[in-house]
Amino acid sequence: MKQFFVLFIFYFGIQAQSPLIDGIVHLDEWSNAENFSIDYEVDPANNAPTTFKTQVFVTNTQTDLMVGFIAMADMKNIRSSIRNRDELDMDEIVAIGIDTYGDGRSMIVLGANPEGSQFDLKILPDGSENDYNLQFETKSSKYEDRCHVEFKIPIRNFSFSEKDIHHWKVVFGRNT
Numbered sequence: 001m002k003q004f005f006v007l008f009i010f011y012f013g014i015q016a017q018s019p020l021i022d023g024i025v026h027l028d029e030w031s032n033a034e035n036f037s038i039d040y041e042v043d044p045a046n047n048a049p050t051t052f053k054t055q056v057f058v059t060n061t062q063t064d065l066m067v068g069f070i071a072m073a074d075m076k077n078i079r080s081s082i083r084n085r086d087e088l089d090m091d092e093i094v095a096i097g098i099d100t101y102g103d104g105r106s107m108i109v110l111g112a113n114p115e116g117s118q119f120d121l122k123i124l125p126d127g128s129e130n131d132y133n134l135q136f137e138t139k140s141s142k143y144e145d146r147c148h149v150e151f152k153i154p155i156r157n158f159s160f161s162e163k164d165i166h167h168w169k170v171v172f173g174r175n176t
Contacts, residue, residue, distance in 0.1 A: 018061045021152045023116065023139030025057065025068040033059035033068070038174050052092065056172045060155070067151040069094040071114075071174060075142060078176070083117040086131070092176055093119070094149050098161040099169040107171070108132060108158065115145035116140040134158075 019029040038054035040047050057068040071094055078092045088111070095111030107123045116139055122132040137152040160166055 009102050018059065018064075019057075019066055019068065019150070021066065021137060021139050021150045023141040023148060023150055024056075025148045025150060030059070030068050032056040033057040033066070037174060038172055050174075052176065054172075054174050056094075056096075058096075058170075063154055063155060064096075065151075065153040067096050067153070069149045069172075069174075070146055071149070072146045073176070075144060075147070078114065078147075080114040080147075081115070081117075082115045083090075085117070086119045086121070088117055088119050089115050091117070092147075093173075093174065095119075095173045096151065097123070097171040097173065098158070099167070100158045102167040102169050104169070107169075108134065109173075110134065110136055110151065110153060111173075112138040112140065112149050112151070114140050114142050114149065116149070 034057070036056040037056070038056065039050060041050050044055045052072040054072065055070040059066050073092065079090055080092050083091065090111040093111045093113050095109055097107045097109040099107045106123045108120070109123060110120045112118050118138055120132050120134045120138070124130055134157045135154060136157070138149060140147060140149045
């Protein structure tokens with residue numbers, strides 16, 4: 001019985017930990033997160049398989065939304081520089097779009113390049129983009145065949161309705 005109790009406490013401790021946002025998506029740190037992949041592109045081809053796969057991990061704490069990307073890439077040919085905020089026009093980027101009301105009228109998009117430079121914007125109901133400034137943290141790292149980008153997004157930054165249960169719509173993207 002003593003061993004079972006010790007194992008239970010250890011397991012509970014792992015479950016309660018959130019990933020360290022250090023720019024490295026350690027799979028053991030993200031093992032309890034929801035896992036998604038970006039398998040298809042919409043431009044230039046329409047719903048064709050991607051050349052480079054992207055894994056996305058999402059979890060949360062009481063105060064933050066945490067997102068980790070592992071983006072496979074030809075690292076010798078990617079475009080990525082340390083840039084001013086919101087000036088990542090032609091860079092390789094990963095992004096998350098969040099519709100906190102779940103009604104499709106608007107979406108907050110947060111992204112970063114492999115250097116950790118950030119952008120954020122709001123897509124309005126008519127499809128136009130509006131400048132948006134949201135405080136969030138990104139860390140990144142680069143390897144021979146991939147880059148990692150981690151996000152820590154304070155939930156208090158979002159506007160959403162006062163309900164006990166929320167149904168947010170989320171989209172993940174990558175521009176290569």
